[in-house]
Amino acid sequence: MKTFTEYLFFETKKKREYINITDEVEKVEDGMALVSAMHITAGIYVNDAESGLIQDIEEWLQKLAPEGPDYRHHRTGETNGDAHLKNLLIGHQVILPITKGKLDLGPWQQVYYAEFDGRRRKRVVVKVMGK
Amino acid sequence: MKTFTEYLFFETKKKREYINITDEVEKVEDGMALVSAMHITAGIYVNDAESGLIQDIEEWLQKLAPEGPDYRHHRTGETNGDAHLKNLLIGHQVILPITKGKLDLGPWQQVYYAEFDGRRRKRVVVKVMGK
Amino acid sequence: MKTFTEYLFFETKKKREYINITDEVEKVEDGMALVSAMHITAGIYVNDAESGLIQDIEEWLQKLAPEGPDYRHHRTGETNGDAHLKNLLIGHQVILPITKGKLDLGPWQQVYYAEFDGRRRKRVVVKVMGK
Numbered sequence: 001m002k003t004f005t006e007y008l009f010f011e012t013k014k015k016r017e018y019i020n021i022t023d024e025v026e027k028v029e030d031g032m033a034l035v036s037a038m039h040i041t042a043g044i045y046v047n048d049a050e051s052g053l054i055q056d057i058e059e060w061l062q063k064l065a066p067e068g069p070d071y072r073h074h075r076t077g078e079t080n081g082d083a084h085l086k087n088l089l090i091g092h093q094v095i096l097p098i099t100k101g102k103l104d105l106g107p108w109q110q111v112y113y114a115e116f117d118g119r120r121r122k123r124v125v126v127k128v129m130g131k
Numbered sequence: 132m133k134t135f136t137e138y139l140f141f142e143t144k145k146k147r148e149y150i151n152i153t154d155e156v157e158k159v160e161d162g163m164a165l166v167s168a169m170h171i172t173a174g175i176y177v178n179d180a181e182s183g184l185i186q187d188i189e190e191w192l193q194k195l196a197p198e199g200p201d202y203r204h205h206r207t208g209e210t211n212g213d214a215h216l217k218n219l220l221i222g223h224q225v226i227l228p229i230t231k232g233k234l235d236l237g238p239w240q241q242v243y244y245a246e247f248d249g250r251r252r253k254r255v256v257v258k259v260m261g262k
Numbered sequence: 263m264k265t266f267t268e269y270l271f272f273e274t275k276k277k278r279e280y281i282n283i284t285d286e287v288e289k290v291e292d293g294m295a296l297v298s299a300m301h302i303t304a305g306i307y308v309n310d311a312e313s314g315l316i317q318d319i320e321e322w323l324q325k326l327a328p329e330g331p332d333y334r335h336h337r338t339g340e341t342n343g344d345a346h347l348k349n350l351l352i353g354h355q356v357i358l359p360i361t362k363g364k365l366d367l368g369p370w371q372q373v374y375y376a377e378f379d380g381r382r383r384k385r386v387v388v389k390v391m392g393k
Binding site for chain 2: 001030031032045046047048050052053055056057060064089090091094095096097099104105106108109129130131
């Protein structure tokens with residue numbers, strides 16, 4: 001069994017941003033790759049690379065986990081309560097199957113890093129296990 | 132370490148359908164099975180095989196990610212914006228622990244394929260790693 | 263390749279409770295740990311160990327998956343329809359990367375067991391694979 005570990009770094013210009021990282025994932029011949037945000041205000045998801053849909057996702061996340069002043073978490077001085085909930089809603093990690101040296105994804109599946117509290121340096125860990 | 136890969140195929144009659152696939156997952160003696168929808172409009176989840184609850188889940192998904200005409204994604208000619216959001220809400224994959232040659236699930240845990248845009252051929256990849 | 267399996271047990275005093283289990287996870291030198299609730303009314307998530315935020319999460323789950331009498335699931339005699347939906351919303355499992363013998367998490371990432379239908383004995387399986 002082989003394992004590889006790599007780290008991806010992000011520093012977005014906008015508060016919220018959706019970045020396609022499908023091609024960034026290291027591969028083995030056969031196994032799995034864990035892609036996991038190392039922050040509690042960012043997510044990882046798999047879906048379509050279609051700009052209209054990405055705007056739909058952004059609006060939907062704002063509706064179900066809205067920005068606002070009323071989070072108890074803000075008593076700590078933070079202002080990003082909504083970003084924590086968006087992280088929980090979309091999930092902070094995915095596991096990608098790898099077969100014959102390639103990500104074993106469907107034709108429309110793309111891997112996204114979703115930043116919910118950007119303009120600072122952030123990290124994603126990619127851990128690959130396989131043979 | 133051993134790895135196995137299998138693909139499950141679905142073509143539902145209804146637009147949305149919930150199919151118990153617990154018995155379809157290949158096993159090793161000890162390890163993990165990744166069960167991952169290869170589509171961006173279908174999900175995989177673990178919950179109860181109780182028909183009332185499945186209807187509750189369907190209603191809940193319709194409430195939080197409703198069908199409707201107003202998705203930007205529909206400018207591409209698609210009509211399934213809601214199915215993408217349902218996929219993000221419920222998740223497109225699970226990892227099942229395998230112990231002593233059996234799925235190491237609780238007594239009520241069943242694995243479901245959730246179709247959100249059916250009536251077409253779709254695929255799920257099952258990747259097993261273990262010994 | 264090595265695998266380890268352990269089980270964590272919980273019996274909360276309150277119906278809903280959020281318990282930090284970060285230090286409970288067994289480790290290898292390099293690999294992954296699957297932490298998975300063995301119940302359909304409890305979740306596992308990774309987020310902040312900040313008490314205000316935990317109350318925010320509780321309120322948010324109550325808003326998006328409210329307690330109430332109107333679930334079809336309750337025709338079976340159960341009263342915990344909301345707990346099933348909270349489980350689906352927050353997710354029942356996470357996979358933790360392990361590097362150099364430690365959980366490879368960001369500085370604020372803590373692993374939580376989220377009980378949604380407590381006051382009874384419940385279990386979480388931790389399956390570690392690596393070298």
